[in-house]
Amino acid sequence: MSTVRLLVLGVVRARGEAHGYAVHRQLMSWRVDTWTAVKPPSIYHAVKQLDREGKLVTPGLATSPKGPNRVLYRITEEGQREYFALLEAALRSPDIEEFGAGIAFMQSLPRRRVRELLTEQLATTRQIDADLEEMKAQWPDPGAPPHAQHLLELWRGVFRSNAEWAMDMRERLAAGEFCFAED
Amino acid sequence: MSTVRLLVLGVVRARGEAHGYAVHRQLMSWRVDTWTAVKPPSIYHAVKQLDREGKLVTPGLATSPKGPNRVLYRITEEGQREYFALLEAALRSPDIEEFGAGIAFMQSLPRRRVRELLTEQLATTRQIDADLEEMKAQWPDPGAPPHAQHLLELWRGVFRSNAEWAMDMRERLAAGEFCFAED
DNA sequence: GACACACTAGTCAGAGTTGACTAGTGTTGC
DNA sequence: GCAACACTAGTCAACTCTGACTAGTGTGTC
Numbered sequence: 001m002s003t004v005r006l007l008v009l010g011v012v013r014a015r016g017e018a019h020g021y022a023v024h025r026q027l028m029s030w031r032v033d034t035w036t037a038v039k040p041p042s043i044y045h046a047v048k049q050l051d052r053e054g055k056l057v058t059p060g061l062a063t064s065p066k067g068p069n070r071v072l073y074r075i076t077e078e079g080q081r082e083y084f085a086l087l088e089a090a091l092r093s094p095d096i097e098e099f100g101a102g103i104a105f106m107q108s109l110p111r112r113r114v115r116e117l118l119t120e121q122l123a124t125t126r127q128i129d130a131d132l133e134e135m136k137a138q139w140p141d142p143g144a145p146p147h148a149q150h151l152l153e154l155w156r157g158v159f160r161s162n163a164e165w166a167m168d169m170r171e172r173l174a175a176g177e178f179c180f181a182e183d
Numbered sequence: 184m185s186t187v188r189l190l191v192l193g194v195v196r197a198r199g200e201a202h203g204y205a206v207h208r209q210l211m212s213w214r215v216d217t218w219t220a221v222k223p224p225s226i227y228h229a230v231k232q233l234d235r236e237g238k239l240v241t242p243g244l245a246t247s248p249k250g251p252n253r254v255l256y257r258i259t260e261e262g263q264r265e266y267f268a269l270l271e272a273a274l275r276s277p278d279i280e281e282f283g284a285g286i287a288f289m290q291s292l293p294r295r296r297v298r299e300l301l302t303e304q305l306a307t308t309r310q311i312d313a314d315l316e317e318m319k320a321q322w323p324d325p326g327a328p329p330h331a332q333h334l335l336e337l338w339r340g341v342f343r344s345n346a347e348w349a350m351d352m353r354e355r356l357a358a359g360e361f362c363f364a365e366d
Numbered sequence: 367g368a369c370a371c372a373c374t375a376g377t378c379a380g381a382g383t384t385g386a387c388t389a390g391t392g393t394t395g396c
Numbered sequence: 397g398c399a400a401c402a403c404t405a406g407t408c409a410a411c412t413c414t415g416a417c418t419a420g421t422g423t424g425t426c
Binding site: 031096106135146150152154158161165169 | 218286315329331333
């Protein structure tokens with residue numbers, strides 16, 4: 001859920017004003033359905049939810065020449081706070097979908113802050129890897145079902161791969177790649 | 184959902200007879216919550232669902248000396264068919280959680296069949312990796328948000344890591360590790 | 367000019383999931 | 397001997413997600 005919320009807030013914030021379908025189309029043009037489980041109904045649901053919570057407001061209707069009228073949304077102060085909270089949490093998160101959504105919007109933070117968050121992300125990911133390693137040692141029988149030991153290895157591969165990616169990204173930031181807020 | 188269903192059917196089948204909490208405890212002893220998103224209420228939900236669908240039956244109550252009476256479940260013919268269908272689908276699935284559940288029960292298939300399925304799994308995983316590579320080439324601007332190119336790289340890492348793991352497992356099977364049905 | 371087809375812009379019921387809660391049963395310390 | 401705590405064995409309401417569907421608007425084409 002927090003992934004869709006971040007994506008919706010991020011798109012509305014970046015565009016200034018947007019209706020549901022515009023958010024939907026923007027996210028689909030980013031192939032969000034490839035790197036998260038976000039699907040159209042979830043997007044509309046998140047928009048309504050954020051509106052009810054006062055994170056988005058509807059300054060008016062856009063009367064479109066073609067198609068039905070569409071409700072325009074704009075981000076509020078409270079929405080901005082939620083956006084930055086979700087963004088920082090996402091860049092720290094070991095969940096690959098949430099993390100991906102954080103990367104998508106990292107440029108609304110200062111470069112230095114993103115590097116700090118990626119460092120935290122790396123520490124968490126490595127800690128999980130170490131925890132899984134330790135957990136593995138507690139199963140005495142690697143040959144018997146459910147092969148929990150091997151399954152833990154399968155997951156360790158995922159976390160190690162993510163850690164490598166995060167390290168690479170941190171180096172790119174250090175090397176001055178990308179443009180950031182307050183650069 | 185299919186992950187929980189496979190896990191529940193597999194545990195009931197392996198034990199012959201089981202009540203909800205026994206399934207729950209078995210799965211938790213396997214650390215299923217570490218390598219899937221399966222949580223207790225989902226387990227109870229799946230048990231009831233499978234019962235309604237005739238995949239499980241309740242031959243009787245176990246009157247326990249301590250605690251409330253518990254409903255015992257047993258797998259039906261139809262349940263067996265579902266079990267094997269889910270198991271084969273899981274071993275072929277690129278979804279790491281589903282795949283993990285398949286590995287947990289792979290020994291109820293013949294060794295040869297598991298090797299075939301792992302070969303299919305590898306082909307699918309590599310195909311996804313190739314598709315992501317190709318998709319990446321269609322974004323012209325790697326420096327601009329949402330960094331979709333880099334996010335695709337993040338995911339490719341996951342799939343490549345899974346492919347390596349599957350290759351390793353296939354080699355273990357070829358080397359005669361583990362005991363299988365019909366060995 | 368009218369028919370098929372694709373695109374826009376969503377909605378909806380039903381299914382699945384979750385955090386929080388309940389309620390009974392040992393059991394340990396004082 | 398009893399209060400506090402942990403463990404057993406789940407349930408529940410509220411929330412979220414999903415596949416399938418709707419309905420209006422261009423647009424090409426014969």
